Amino acid sequence: SAANAAANCIKGDRKPPYTIGWADIYSVPTWMKQTQGTIEAEVETLKKQGLVDKLVVTDAQGDANVQIQQIQSMIDSNIDAIILIAGSSTAPARVLADACSKGIAIINFDSLVDTDKVTAKVNTDSAQWGDQAAKFLINAIGGKGKILILNGPAGISVSDDRRKGADAELKAHPDVKVLAETNTPYNVAPAQEAVTSLLFANPEIDGILSLGGALSAGAVLALDKQGREQVPITGENARQFLELWKEKGLKSWATMQPNWLGAFAAYTAVQALQGKDVPAFVKIPLPVIDNSNIDEYLARAKDFPADGYIYSPYDEELFKKLLAQK
Amino acid sequence: MTTVAPLLAARGVSKAFFGNPVLRGVSIALQPGRVHALLGENGAGKSTLINLLSGALRPDGGEIEVDGRAVPRMTPVLARQAGIAVVQQELSLTASLSIAENIGLGAYPKRFGLIDYNELAARAKAACELVGLNEPLSTPVGHLALGRRQMVEIANALYRKPRVLILDEPTSSLSATETKILMDLLERLRGEGIAILYISHRLNEVMALCQHVTVLKDGTCTADRPLAGTDAAGLVRLMVGRDPGDLFPKWQPAVSTTTAITVRKFSAGLMRDVDLDIRTGEVLGIGGLVGQGQEDLLLGLYGAIPARTASATVNGVSGLPGGVPKANALGLAYVPADRKREGLHLIHPILTNMMLPAFARLPALKLRSRKAEGETGRSLAAQLAIKGDLQRPAQALSGGNQQKVALAKWMPHDPLVLLLNDPTRGVDVETKREVYLMLRAFAAAGKAVVLLSSDTPELVHLCDRVAVVREGRVAAMLERAALSEETIVSAAMGAGKQKVAA
Amino acid sequence: MSIVPSAKPAGALYWPVQAHRNIGVRALFLVVLAFLVAYGVLFPGLFTASGFAKFTQSWFPLALVAMAQAILMLTGGISLAIGATVSLGAVIAATTMAGPLGVAGGTAAVALTGLGIGAATGFIVVKLRLPAIVVTLAGSFIIGGAALLILPRPGGVIPAWLSDLLAGDTPAAFMLLVVIVVLWKLYLATPLGLSLYAAGENPVGAYRSGVPVDAARVAAYAISGLLSTGAGLFVAAQTGSGDPVIGTAFTLNSIAAAVLGGIGFLGGQGTMRGALAGSLLLSLMISVMFFLGFTPVAQYVAQGLIIIGAVAIPQIRKVQK
Amino acid sequence: MTAWNDSAGGKRVSAILKSRPFLTLAIVAAVWIVASFVSRGFGAYGHLRYLVELGAVIGLVAAGQTFVVIAGGIDLSVAAIVTVSAISLPLLSWQADTTGLVSVLAVLALTTAIGVVNGLGVALLRVHPMIMTLAMATFLQGLLIIIAGGSAVTAENPLVHWLGNARPAGIPAGIILWIAVSAIVLTVMHATPFGARIFAMGANPLAASLSGVPITSTTLAVYGISGFTAGLAGVLVLGMNGQGYVGIGDPYLLASIAAVVLGGTSILGGLGTYAGTIPGAVLLVTITALITVVNASPGWRSILFGSLILGLLLLSGREQARR
Numbered sequence A: 001s002a003a004n005a006a007a008n009c010i011k012g013d014r015k016p017p018y019t020i021g022w023a024d025i026y027s028v029p030t031w032m033k034q035t036q037g038t039i040e041a042e043v044e045t046l047k048k049q050g051l052v053d054k055l056v057v058t059d060a061q062g063d064a065n066v067q068i069q070q071i072q073s074m075i076d077s078n079i080d081a082i083i084l085i086a087g088s089s090t091a092p093a094r095v096l097a098d099a100c101s102k103g104i105a106i107i108n109f110d111s112l113v114d115t116d117k118v119t120a121k122v123n124t125d126s127a128q129w130g131d132q133a134a135k136f137l138i139n140a141i142g143g144k145g146k147i148l149i150l151n152g153p154a155g156i157s158v159s160d161d162r163r164k165g166a167d168a169e170l171k172a173h174p175d176v177k178v179l180a181e182t183n184t185p186y187n188v189a190p191a192q193e194a195v196t197s198l199l200f201a202n203p204e205i206d207g208i209l210s211l212g213g214a215l216s217a218g219a220v221l222a223l224d225k226q227g228r229e230q231v232p233i234t235g236e237n238a239r240q241f242l243e244l245w246k247e248k249g250l251k252s253w254a255t256m257q258p259n260w261l262g263a264f265a266a267y268t269a270v271q272a273l274q275g276k277d278v279p280a281f282v283k284i285p286l287p288v289i290d291n292s293n294i295d296e297y298l299a300r301a302k303d304f305p306a307d308g309y310i311y312s313p314y315d316e317e318l319f320k321k322l323l324a325q326k
Numbered sequence B: 001m002t003t004v005a006p007l008l009a010a011r012g013v014s015k016a017f018f019g020n021p022v023l024r025g026v027s028i029a030l031q032p033g034r035v036h037a038l039l040g041e042n043g044a045g046k047s048t049l050i051n052l053l054s055g056a057l058r059p060d061g062g063e064i065e066v067d068g069r070a071v072p073r074m075t076p077v078l079a080r081q082a083g084i085a086v087v088q089q090e091l092s093l094t095a096s097l098s099i100a101e102n103i104g105l106g107a108y109p110k111r112f113g114l115i116d117y118n119e120l121a122a123r124a125k126a127a128c129e130l131v132g133l134n135e136p137l138s139t140p141v142g143h144l145a146l147g148r149r150q151m152v153e154i155a156n157a158l159y160r161k162p163r164v165l166i167l168d169e170p171t172s173s174l175s176a177t178e179t180k181i182l183m184d185l186l187e188r189l190r191g192e193g194i195a196i197l198y199i200s201h202r203l204n205e206v207m208a209l210c211q212h213v214t215v216l217k218d219g220t221c222t223a224d225r226p227l228a229g230t231d232a233a234g235l236v237r238l239m240v241g242r243d244p245g246d247l248f249p250k251w252q253p254a255v256s257t258t259t260a261i262t263v264r265k266f267s268a269g270l271m272r273d274v275d276l277d278i279r280t281g282e283v284l285g286i287g288g289l290v291g292q293g294q295e296d297l298l299l300g301l302y303g304a305i306p307a308r309t310a311s312a313t314v315n316g317v318s319g320l321p322g323g324v325p326k327a328n329a330l331g332l333a334y335v336p337a338d339r340k341r342e343g344l345h346l347i348h349p350i351l352t353n354m355m356l357p358a359f360a361r362l363p364a365l366k367l368r369s370r371k372a373e374g375e376t377g378r379s380l381a382a383q384l385a386i387k388g389d390l391q392r393p394a395q396a397l398s399g400g401n402q403q404k405v406a407l408a409k410w411m412p413h414d415p416l417v418l419l420l421n422d423p424t425r426g427v428d429v430e431t432k433r434e435v436y437l438m439l440r441a442f443a444a445a446g447k448a449v450v451l452l453s454s455d456t457p458e459l460v461h462l463c464d465r466v467a468v469v470r471e472g473r474v475a476a477m478l479e480r481a482a483l484s485e486e487t488i489v490s491a492a493m494g495a496g497k498q499k500v501a502a
Numbered sequence C: 001m002s003i004v005p006s007a008k009p010a011g012a013l014y015w016p017v018q019a020h021r022n023i024g025v026r027a028l029f030l031v032v033l034a035f036l037v038a039y040g041v042l043f044p045g046l047f048t049a050s051g052f053a054k055f056t057q058s059w060f061p062l063a064l065v066a067m068a069q070a071i072l073m074l075t076g077g078i079s080l081a082i083g084a085t086v087s088l089g090a091v092i093a094a095t096t097m098a099g100p101l102g103v104a105g106g107t108a109a110v111a112l113t114g115l116g117i118g119a120a121t122g123f124i125v126v127k128l129r130l131p132a133i134v135v136t137l138a139g140s141f142i143i144g145g146a147a148l149l150i151l152p153r154p155g156g157v158i159p160a161w162l163s164d165l166l167a168g169d170t171p172a173a174f175m176l177l178v179v180i181v182v183l184w185k186l187y188l189a190t191p192l193g194l195s196l197y198a199a200g201e202n203p204v205g206a207y208r209s210g211v212p213v214d215a216a217r218v219a220a221y222a223i224s225g226l227l228s229t230g231a232g233l234f235v236a237a238q239t240g241s242g243d244p245v246i247g248t249a250f251t252l253n254s255i256a257a258a259v260l261g262g263i264g265f266l267g268g269q270g271t272m273r274g275a276l277a278g279s280l281l282l283s284l285m286i287s288v289m290f291f292l293g294f295t296p297v298a299q300y301v302a303q304g305l306i307i308i309g310a311v312a313i314p315q316i317r318k319v320q321k
Numbered sequence D: 001m002t003a004w005n006d007s008a009g010g011k012r013v014s015a016i017l018k019s020r021p022f023l024t025l026a027i028v029a030a031v032w033i034v035a036s037f038v039s040r041g042f043g044a045y046g047h048l049r050y051l052v053e054l055g056a057v058i059g060l061v062a063a064g065q066t067f068v069v070i071a072g073g074i075d076l077s078v079a080a081i082v083t084v085s086a087i088s089l090p091l092l093s094w095q096a097d098t099t100g101l102v103s104v105l106a107v108l109a110l111t112t113a114i115g116v117v118n119g120l121g122v123a124l125l126r127v128h129p130m131i132m133t134l135a136m137a138t139f140l141q142g143l144l145i146i147i148a149g150g151s152a153v154t155a156e157n158p159l160v161h162w163l164g165n166a167r168p169a170g171i172p173a174g175i176i177l178w179i180a181v182s183a184i185v186l187t188v189m190h191a192t193p194f195g196a197r198i199f200a201m202g203a204n205p206l207a208a209s210l211s212g213v214p215i216t217s218t219t220l221a222v223y224g225i226s227g228f229t230a231g232l233a234g235v236l237v238l239g240m241n242g243q244g245y246v247g248i249g250d251p252y253l254l255a256s257i258a259a260v261v262l263g264g265t266s267i268l269g270g271l272g273t274y275a276g277t278i279p280g281a282v283l284l285v286t287i288t289a290l291i292t293v294v295n296a297s298p299g300w301r302s303i304l305f306g307s308l309i310l311g312l313l314l315l316s317g318r319e320q321a322r323r
């Protein structure tokens, strides 16, 4: 009954095999496709264990309103679990509360919703991301100099959180001067265009604080095409960036939003449905890529799409450990 | 002479477009109880003058007076308040609205701020009855034939109970019956003391209806006088400034026995199971009441609408063309009736309009020769008396001149069969004469002409044979000897049916 | 008056006129009906109060933006700023309603913003004679920027009772839609409202007949703005908060819904009932495809096919006739 | 009246000075001059050259879009086609194809075919262009799910790399490509019967059809051209970024339409020229770059961008009354 259920939203009345709903916000981008790949792999494993019988996938085509409607349909079809990347950090809150009240396990990862009416949220710490990236960069340029900040789209919580996370470090180093900031989609081309213009307008720069996605590759290409010296730059685990890093011998640091968050979310949903205790927030430690381990990542590059992300390895042990942490 | 102040008058008005003077010091006065004719060649400035009178355009100089008082800034709204209604040719209608909504357009009766549909229905019905429109009032205007739309337009003007009624070529798309209704109506309105300004290129109408005439030539007033004591020839003299020749050319039949087009059991649109032979060297008229399927006959032969036939031969090739490009390749050319919608590219230069059939036939990527195009264009313009810069957009031409362009563009291709849909609609007499001469010359050269016309005299005097169409069939095929306005009209009405069939 | 048939039964003209307007959208109505039936069969819960409520709630904002787009297209205009305007409406609602302005003040602020933006756009397009598509493209950046200024990241709050009222288990959204449709019918029965058609299809002729062409067009833009921010308010209520980029997808969806509903681009062609049916089809499609278990790839392909089919089949039938 | 104004040559000069393309060009020049005073590096030769190179991508997409718009349509699938082109090139690579030319041609054939399908829907099914191309964009999204990330190969196509990076005689290859395409487009548009048919079709399709213009095949050709130039833009943008990705074409949908209209082509069809689209494309990238270097919050930058477009439209964009 509901009283002795362990995790949020779980009433203990759902029996395996479970049907899992994957409410994808937009299935076309490569990162999403890779993430879906890890979910499908995990579901296969769970199927073999007799825990899951079906994975239902919806694609909101980038529209948060459609995602809400699709989650509603999942509720209507009495699905057992919903895993989702939110199209808006606020919009799905009410529909999720509905789902929660119906005893559906909800695991929200990557882009989170501001609500506690979910079974668990799974994510890296965006503020920490910004903080660590800023630390590396400031250190790499010797505590002073002129930098550019590249960030994801405006109006999105993730990009805003990462940027805010960098604030403390930047304030602590008044000698680090931010020449310009831009917001673009997390893609190569717009970053390359923006950085090219910024470089012409600000000929002297010492470092680039790039906060995710494929922005860093764009910046490196921009510097390269102008025949400029590369500067210290932060980034994410995009394969193109890691390859450029090696090729140009960059002074870099990268972290990642591991694609296996998806697999982990599916795993966690099943755990919660089975009555296991699941923390309301599972914080995924940020894996760090630096010169010490970049070769390990690049060695596996051929297993990943050319425009994809080389994520850190994972297995069930890791998932168990993550769930066990308090 | 007259002591009454004119209801509406222009005093020495001038108007120029982009520096080209169109009207120079023109005056006109509309008196109650009088039908006033406004005549002039195509492009003389008639439409422009009524646009000034009705406030659609503002004069560069001179004044517009209502009841003898000058109105400094005439607008369509003011004009309507002053009881002035204008019948534009098919200009002000909205296809998706119903007949009633179109008739009431711009002056809906209101109740609590909403349109009072019952009142609208009543008043629209009254207006419709005046012009003999009996279609349900809820019919969308888009479903009506051209002539019926014109009647809606007239009903729209009458709906406002005007004191001054201005009609710009109202009969050019009307059938004989509709024209008759309109003539009777105007006569009655005149009797009620309404002032009427009537523009037409059909001089017999003008002679029958009007009491006073103003003639424009090149933007100036060349005559302003009572009509009494003038004949049609006199009117033409006033318009063109010299003695008119005969309107219709003298011609000898040159019909051969070879046929240009033969169809058996031909069906397209409204036309059903028609057998027809079009011979080389003849002008074959197509007559009948408006909307009996005549247009579908031409369009079907031309491949512009789907058509079926048991057998067909077109210029020696068997089978229908089945598409406009193919029809063109077989030597067919079509000149549509509605020049603005179907005939011309109004926003494009006159020259481009003239060259379009050539562009459609030349190899797609062959380089154009601007020089050759210019020469062709100039010679066509000279041939058809189209004046002025050929780089102007076609919409800057007056209606009649637009019609000439729609015709001219086929001339360089020397088509073997000309399919003409009311080619002289809105064309002034002088141009008509030229067009008639051209058509006969064309036939004499061994080509075939199919002339669909709503102008019965044209059919009588110009055609070797006339096919009268009724309810989708050829009700009668009248040979030249049997041609007269009476035979055509009675065949069209179905009266002479037995006689002809026998 | 005389004995002229003024004593005809009420609506003797109005209803036949309406009936003629149904002709163009009959095929679409059938398609929508088929989808509704399919949805009902696949998800019987649709016929419960809460099922119906949720279903109409997901349709409602799309219905509003479809109307917002349709009214412009009827006048020969178009807007690429609908999505941004929805977002702006949402953030204004989410930042005002919990504050001193309260729900009434917040609603007024949303409505005034919509009317103001619409009227300004209309003025620029109509009076300055600039192409609507680029004016509203530029407008979408300006309006979207304003939304970002008000709420740089998702946040704000809508009073819970309002959210429960509009987007709870009540058919409030449906009632609201009915009210809006009635208001629209009333507007279309005013001289200014009906002028939309004439102003869209034949502005020169309409002007010469004394139709207030410019006023009708500017009013259409203003109403369109109001409907868009209204949709934003509803989305904010539905989600309980504001998001400065929530409306983005509505721009293209509103165009798709309107065109699906038979609204032409040249102005004066189409009916609002068609646009509403178009938006309903778009919304139904999402749920029906879910219950049929379509994969994302199949969803994309089916969506494309349904949209083309719904437009092409009536066209082809028309040609065949 | 001055003497030269009366001469034929003088007339032509004054016509050019008054024309929309020239006006747009003048605006671009003015923006460049003002911007280089405001920001030192903005007006540097290298930067302007880079802007033109970026403009080339928009310009290529907008070339097809100009054809389509003049013909009375619109193509909302160009963004998806650019992406399909950039993503599918690595998939269509063969060992034997050492220059990379064959795979580029294969991709262009694919994108042209996509355009032709658009044309089929518009001409034969009579689906409105906006709906047809929107639905096509939706289809292509489905296609992208299938092919995206499907290849672990980077685009190591020599021809594509050359296009994106080479600078023969100091001019980026992309710009050279754009110049060549522009010359062809302007010739086809204004000096061939095919071009004249397109204008006629856009201004009055009914009259054009009755004059013998083959509407169906012309429509197919127009959308095919749009697919082709969008595909070419995809190849170029792939070369410039070294890597294609899903979403790479997204910025080019609205940009191509804006470039066309800013360049003076009527969105209603029948009037316009690619000669205006060219400065229109450069104008757009210039404004984008200008906004990038302005230090302001995202909201203000967005507002500034919109206001600039609106302001420039006021200078150049009056739509003539029609119908």
Ligand SMILES: Nc1ncnc2c1ncn2[C@@H]1O[C@H](COP(=O)(O)OP(=O)(O)OP(=O)(O)O)[C@@H](O)[C@H]1O
Binding pocket: B017, B018, B022, B040, B041, B042, B043, B044, B045, B046, B047, B048, B049, B396, B397, B398, B399, B400, B401, B426, B428
């Ligand atoms: N808006 C305009 N812009 C430029 N030229 C115009 C305009 N309106 C009329 N014109 C020109 O003014 C002249 C007079 O045109 P108008 O339409 O008044 O002639 P019309 O007498 O009505 O001829 P028709 O007998 O053919 O109807 C024509 O040469 C026409 O080209």
Ligand SMILES: Nc1ncnc2c1ncn2[C@@H]1O[C@H](COP(=O)(O)OP(=O)(O)OP(=O)(O)O)[C@@H](O)[C@H]1O
Binding pocket: B047, B048, B051, B088, B089, B168, B169, B393, B395, B396, B397, B398, B399, B400, B426
């Ligand atoms: N460049 C132009 N721009 C806008 N309107 C124009 C232009 N040129 C001409 N017009 C309008 O078109 C009219 C010519 O076409 P219109 O249909 O009025 O001719 P019309 O002779 O009155 O036609 P019809 O004789 O068939 O009634 C001009 O009187 C003018 O009002």
Ligand SMILES: [Mg+2]
Binding pocket: B046, B047, B048, B168, B398, B399
């Ligand atoms: Mg006239």
Ligand SMILES: [Mg+2]
Binding pocket: B169, B398, B399, B400, B426
């Ligand atoms: Mg005329």
